[in-house]
Amino acid sequence: MRWLMRSKSYSSLPRLPVPDLHKTLDRYLISIQPFLHDSEPSFSAAYQLRKQWADDFHSGIGSVLQERLLALDKVSPNNWLDDNFWIQKAYHEWRTPLVVNSNWWLAFYDDNLIPQNSRTVSQPEKDMAGATTWQLRRAAWLIHRTLEFVDNLHGQESEPQPDTTRTGIWLRDSTSKMFNIARIPQPGCDTLSIPPPQPHSLAARSILVMFHNFCYTIPVYSPIGELASPNDIYRRLRRVVVDTGKRIKSGEQAFLIGVLSSDDRDMWAKNLSYLLSLSPENKSSHDRLLASVMAVSLDHESYELSPASTSSHPRSDTQSTLDSHLHSIRSTPSNFSNRFFDKPYTLLVDPLARAGATGEHSPCDALVPSIVAEYSIVQGVEEEAFDSAEVPEAATRINDEDGFIPINWVADNKLWNECHEAKRRSVAVIQDSDYSVFWFDDYGSDWIKNSAKLSPDAYIQMALQLAWYRTRNSFTATYETVLTRMFKRGRTETLRSYTNDSRTWILAMSDSHLPVQQQYELLKKAVSTHTNLTRQAATGRGIDRHLLGLRLMLKPSDPEPPLFTDPLFLQSQEWKLSTSGLSAGHWFKGTGFGSQFNDGYGINYLAAPGMIKFGIESKFSSSSSSTYLFKNAIADALKEMRGICQAGMVPIEEHPIRTHL
Incomplete structure (x- = not known):
């Protein structure tokens, strides 16, 4: 019952200090010395000039800025940096697309418990629209293991541990920021969504699943916070896959919400605002994306690079296989539309059961999701945890809840044109990534x-x-x-x-x-x-965050x-x-x-x-x-x-x- 712990205060950790101004300036002067050797005709004269500027700063406006920063720290709930500046300046004011430029990516080792032929050859399966059984099993297993780790981590808070380490407190605090939220594009500066006020709502207990660019949510928690078994998650993923196949056969085309989220942030903000204005259904759909626990992208193809993709970048067969997997996780021109880039944590699994994760960077730093991911991988998929045969659709209903809910969008020609333009721009970003x-x-x-x-x-x-x-x-x-x-x-x-x-x-x-x-x-x-x-x-x-804070104190x-x-x-x-x-x-x-x-x-x-x-x-x-x-x-x-x-x-x-x- 992870969400019950979200409001926990981590007051046992010390506050981030505002560094001493004199020491920061001294360290800054030392840090620029190697640049003076490289670019200035006279090191001594150039250094003395910078030292004079630093001394004048310390005795003048710098001391005023330091006092303002100290005053800001006193009224900041947690610390002067994170409460006031960091996410905005480091991430949310950055207008470049998240794909490649900002989101991190991480490729997992293959699971040796999965049969070798399923990890090397993608066998077409009836009514699966390109997905495979082992792809869905591994996805379900990783989903369950991911959320099991987070629940266990936060469950410790129900009984305070006297020997809890600073690292443990930091990890619990950080992981709480990864789930049930997403980045929201805004003109000039983005923001993060607020975790659902009703944590027991269906949307807050479900994950976002994308397949062939279609969006769905499937519940992974019961109304009382019990985590679904890997087999239950697998059954629901299978229903998503089957339903997608039916929609494709009927001629339905998925609206490219993932493509729009990959675009320049101001363009995405403009297009999202227009999308939400078209229909209340779009607002409801977007809210469900924001509130979802996490995201899972099921790719219907396994991306492969040519061993010698360019004459200037030769690759052996082994290197090509390795890079192919990493490129697929980073995003490729053929699969990036099957991701929603605003989610902090997205699992990705392809038909060969190759897996990885990617995420929006602003809520927490990449070490945090890597720790979560490592737990999810270390124990391989146990085949006996899953049904050996296909089960009827009715079996995916648990506690009178359906196995999946499609997320639909109302779009007009203007938005479809914007999707095509956004796709062109994002493909250019990806293709430029060496x-x-x-x-x-x-x-x-x-x-x-x-x-x-x-x-x-x-x-x-x-x-x-x-x-x-x-x-x-x-x-x-x-x-x-x-x-x-x-x-x-x-x-x-x-x-x-x-x-x-x-x-x-x-x-x-x-x-x-x-x-x-x-x-x-x-x-x-x-x-x-x-x-x-x-x-x-x-x-x-350190000096750089302090110097940033001082600059931002200027009026x-x-x-x-x-x-x-x-x-x-x-x-x-x-x-x-x-x-x-x-x-x-x-x-x-x-x-x-x-x-x-x-x-x-x-x-x-x-x-x-x-x-x-x-x-x-x-x-x-x-x-x-x-x-x-x-x-x-x-x-x-x-x-x-x-x-x-x-x-x-x-x-x-x-x-x-x-x-x-």
Whole structure:
């Protein structure tokens, strides 16, 4: 009975602090030093100018802004950032389409308990419109396991646990934001729907199911909050599939609500407003989408990439199979219309029973749904949990509730034309996405920790920066996500991975005359700096959220200080290398998110004991970026780094000659 716990207060977590102004400015000045080395003719003069601006800011308008921010924090229920700014500034004011650009994606490993032939060959089944029995079984199993995890997590609150950890509290708080809500497009700035005021209503106890672009809801909870069994969910999914087949045979065409949700946010807001004005039925249908527990997209085809899809992006058969699955989860031109992109959590299953998840990013960060997803995958589908034969439709009625309810839309020619235009725009976004998964299996986090004696995350970050430099012959601002989960309603902080020490090490790696021992020592120093920055960010001492808050405290009558108008201030936040480490990813083939800049990369990585999985996204339209070339550069960097670690840990006197790596 998950919804009974939604109003629980997590007051046992400390509040996110407003950082000390002087320390933030000092850390900011340090963070821009490597950019000054790159772009200014005189480092000393350029740095002194920025220091003067920072000092003037601290003694003048900055102190006023800090007092305003502290005052805002005092009247904020949870914290100054999440209550007032973060979702709007980081997500809801962004007008670009959610597909590729904002929504995360995550591909699950195949379920070995499913017969091999069902995972490799899609067998047509009577009256199933392209769906398969094992597809529906796996979908039902994953739905049940997902909601079972959430119910168990929140059920602990009925009996307070004295040893509850901060992480456990954070996870319960975060997962409560993933379900029974959706993002709503609005002109200029979106919003999130309010959870249903009557949690026992049918809409709030049902999930959204999409198949061949048709929308349905099926109940997954009883009126008293009991979760349906996997078999009951399977029966209801089967009824959806059969009903869809009948509608297609009759010539009915599904209204492309998923396509509209994939569009530019202002366009989607305009089209949704018009759609809702056409009929009260449309308002009711949209409300049901918003209130539904979660979404499930059943694809009727299994997407496959050509092994050599482009001459500049060759793929082996194995790589093609891997990328095909990830592309299907990210969205392809043939399946994106079968998703509703505003839902925070959508399970996706194709006829080969390949599965994954995607979601709207604003309610919570991607680690949260990945934890939920991992629980759903770790136990495979048990065949004995399902009927061995088809059951009559009447058997899907439980407690006098029907097995499914179609969601219908009233649309006119204007809206159909808008659907076609939105489809054209979204297909262009998807086709421009140069995305691939890279499994580096020479070594993983165990070797980095135990042999190199370095932090795996910091080590991988150095490899990414070295790969960037080797492919661009330049440096760039590098973003890494750090969770502030130790705080009440904490979200994330920016870790500015490009530092003086990472820059020094990268340049040293290009100096063939430098002793390998020195390269190794510089790597250790860069890793140590990165680890310290991670600790600062995680404990509420980062700078970027604080600087954002200070800027937002400016009033129209306030003069904008030189600190904020400095071009270097913006350059240091141009995250053309946007990165995030997720988890070991034992149960995931890969994950990903889109690059924020047309000539940049969006990189998610999973550091397992014996391998590292990278999901890399860039844009085909940019002549500066190439996912294929960057994968090779990462591999070369990781191999070379292992070489300098192995050689560098040997005392200098044991190096009679220089080893060329």
